[in-house]
Amino acid sequence: ALVITLATILLIGVSALTVFWVFFYREGYAWADDIPEKQFNLHPTLMVAGFITFSGFSVLLYRICRCFRRIYVKLLHAIFHALAFPCIVIGFLAVLDYHNKKGINNFYSLHSWIGLVAMGLFGLQYAVGFFSFLLLLICNKGTAGFRASLVPVHAAFGVLTFVLGVAACLTGLTEKAIFTLGAERYSGLPDEGVIINAIGVASIAILAVVMYILSR
Amino acid sequence: ALVITLATILLIGVSALTVFWVFFYREGYAWADDIPEKQFNLHPTLMVAGFITFSGFSVLLYRICRCFRRIYVKLLHAIFHALAFPCIVIGFLAVLDYHNKKGINNFYSLHSWIGLVAMGLFGLQYAVGFFSFLLLLICNKGTAGFRASLVPVHAAFGVLTFVLGVAACLTGLTEKAIFTLGAERYSGLPDEGVIINAIGVASIAILAVVMYILSR
Numbered sequence: 001a002l003v004i005t006l007a008t009i010l011l012i013g014v015s016a017l018t019v020f021w022v023f024f025y026r027e028g029y030a031w032a033d034d035i036p037e038k039q040f041n042l043h044p045t046l047m048v049a050g051f052i053t054f055s056g057f058s059v060l061l062y063r064i065c066r067c068f069r070r071i072y073v074k075l076l077h078a079i080f081h082a083l084a085f086p087c088i089v090i091g092f093l094a095v096l097d098y099h100n101k102k103g104i105n106n107f108y109s110l111h112s113w114i115g116l117v118a119m120g121l122f123g124l125q126y127a128v129g130f131f132s133f134l135l136l137l138i139c140n141k142g143t144a145g146f147r148a149s150l151v152p153v154h155a156a157f158g159v160l161t162f163v164l165g166v167a168a169c170l171t172g173l174t175e176k177a178i179f180t181l182g183a184e185r186y187s188g189l190p191d192e193g194v195i196i197n198a199i200g201v202a203s204i205a206i207l208a209v210v211m212y213i214l215s216r
Numbered sequence: 217a218l219v220i221t222l223a224t225i226l227l228i229g230v231s232a233l234t235v236f237w238v239f240f241y242r243e244g245y246a247w248a249d250d251i252p253e254k255q256f257n258l259h260p261t262l263m264v265a266g267f268i269t270f271s272g273f274s275v276l277l278y279r280i281c282r283c284f285r286r287i288y289v290k291l292l293h294a295i296f297h298a299l300a301f302p303c304i305v306i307g308f309l310a311v312l313d314y315h316n317k318k319g320i321n322n323f324y325s326l327h328s329w330i331g332l333v334a335m336g337l338f339g340l341q342y343a344v345g346f347f348s349f350l351l352l353l354i355c356n357k358g359t360a361g362f363r364a365s366l367v368p369v370h371a372a373f374g375v376l377t378f379v380l381g382v383a384a385c386l387t388g389l390t391e392k393a394i395f396t397l398g399a400e401r402y403s404g405l406p407d408e409g410v411i412i413n414a415i416g417v418a419s420i421a422i423l424a425v426v427m428y429i430l431s432r
């Protein structure tokens with residue numbers, strides 16, 4: 001129970017910290033505005049919300065709501081991932097459009113490669129999960145064996161998706177710190193550098209706590 | 217068996233690729249030489265060898281050598297981590313001394329924070345593992361219960377150490393790509409950029425394979 005409280009605080013905290021960072025140091029959000037940097041700001045915010053906050057809660061649901069009826073937990077799990085979905089799509093379009101507006105190449109960085117794999121896995125997990133665990137309930141008896149055998153595969157790929165999401169955040173934060181502060185100022189560790197590093201540390205703490213809860 | 221072969225190829229491959237990168241694009245290794253950059257090159261090489269190649273093999277040993285006598289596997293596990301140890305220490309001193317020679321601040325980056333936690337956990341795991349699983353064998357019977365109860369804790373923290381090691385590599389590669397190629401050239405994805413990204417992709421593939429093997 002204590003560790004669930006800790007997880008909740010961290011999951012909400014990491015998104016709150018990201019929003020704080022953008023408003024306090026990066027001038028807030030916008031789209032189709034004169035300042036493309038404000039549009040970029042949607043990218044880290046929505047990606048952290050989708051891949052960490054919403055996905056994290058969704059994955060922990062099965063361990064938090066043990067006394068609920070199974071179908072409710074399953075629907076909640078699907079709903080939380082359904083909330084993560086648009087965050088991830090819009091977060092991706094925000095940076096894609098930002099790159100195109102500024103004439104920067106797409107998909108060159110290790111970060112973007114990790115991000116593409118994470119998003120691909122997320123989409124697959126969603127499609128397969130929705131089809132197999134909800135739609136196939138139409139024929140409850142005939143598909144029970146198949147669904148049961150799919151659970152460990154879905155769980156393993158789900159954890160991998162989460163790990164890749166965290167890895168994308170860590171490399172993205174590192175890029176952003178160097179791009180906007182510059183190597184010189186980042187190495188002096190200004191306040192903004194501490195905040196960016198703290199978002200990364202919170203993401204790692206979440207990964208550790210989620211892995212711990214799932215391993216029980 | 218197939219997945220063990222894959223793991224072996226990747227674990228050796230990621231270190232080979234790092235050495236290739238340093239010789240082909242980064243002018244090889246040196247210490248106390250006129251060119252501190254050559255000394256820096258020891259850092260990624262030894263960290264990848266210590267935290268990924270040696271640690272990866274060591275962690276997989278319990279699953280590869282199921283037919284060996286238990287004490288031999290345990291000694292091999294300790295020996296592989298003992299090989300990783302000096303790699304990590306020298307790899308750390310190489311970058312610390314490089315920073316001091318060039319007058320760059322220490323421990324400002326998210327990468328270095330992740331790295332410090334990973335190294336701290338590695339040291340703890342080694343000390344606790346050595347004491348509990350080898351030294352306490354002196355009193356085999358009296359400590360069996362304690363040792364058995366420690367195994368899941370040691371395994372969980374061991375996986376966490378491995379995950380943090382991979383996270384440190386990914387953020388380190390991202391920094392290095394931007395520092396040496398520059399944001400401009402990196403975004404054109406030159407050959408060296410592809411190689412650096414490939415080292416990262418290999419690290420992630422290793423993480424996925426190791427997590428998969430340990431979950432069986």
Ligand code: HEM
Pocket residue numbers: 043044045047048051095096097099105106107108109111112113114115116118119164165166168169170171172173174175176179
């Ligand atoms: C799971 C989370 C994330 C995913 C899946 C992701 C995905 C991506 C992708 C696919 C791109 C390439 C876009 C293009 O080339 O047009 C990109 C770019 C970028 N992202 Fe993320 N991102 C994530 C989180 C973050 C975070 C938290 C930050 C922190 C600020 C960030 C910073 C950046 C930056 C600076 C770029 C532009 C440079 C580049 O292409 O590497 N990202 N991201």
Ligand code: HEM
Pocket residue numbers: 055059062063074075077078081121122123125126127129130133134151154155156157158159161162214
């Ligand atoms: C991107 C989307 C998704 C991700 C990343 C994901 C991830 C996960 C993870 C990590 C687990 C393991 C949780 C545990 O061990 O307690 C899990 C379990 C499960 N998920 Fe998903 N999931 C996704 C979408 C869906 C959808 C759309 C459904 C459909 C309702 C679904 C149905 C299930 C079911 C039935 C389980 C098994 C729970 C159990 O019996 O322990 N998932 N998911």
Ligand code: HEM
Pocket residue numbers: 259260261263264267311312313315321322323324325327328329330331332334335380381382384385386387388389390391392395
């Ligand atoms: C598990 C592996 C790794 C660990 C534990 C680690 C740890 C560290 C630490 C603690 C520092 C700070 C040194 C100081 O401030 O004096 C550092 C710096 C650095 N490392 Fe790593 N490292 C790892 C892997 C890598 C890799 C694979 C690269 C890729 C080239 C890399 C690139 C760098 C760079 C460029 C710096 C200097 C900038 C900075 O301080 O962030 N590291 N590393």
Ligand code: HEM
Pocket residue numbers: 271275278279290291293294297337338339341342343345346347349350367370371372373374375377378430
């Ligand atoms: C930094 C050093 C170390 C790390 C990162 C580490 C990591 C791990 C991991 C991940 C496992 C779980 C493997 C599995 O699930 O099959 C494990 C198991 C184990 N380790 Fe270590 N280890 C370290 C040092 C040591 C040392 C020095 C010893 C002393 C001999 C030791 C003894 C053991 C034992 C007895 C097991 C239990 C294997 C079992 O019964 O399944 N470890 N270690």
Ligand SMILES: O=C1O[C@H]([C@@H](O)CO)C(O)=C1O
Pocket residue numbers: 074132133134143144145147148149151
């Ligand atoms: O839809 C589901 O399929 C499996 C299992 O119940 C099948 O027997 C599972 O855990 C679900 O929630």
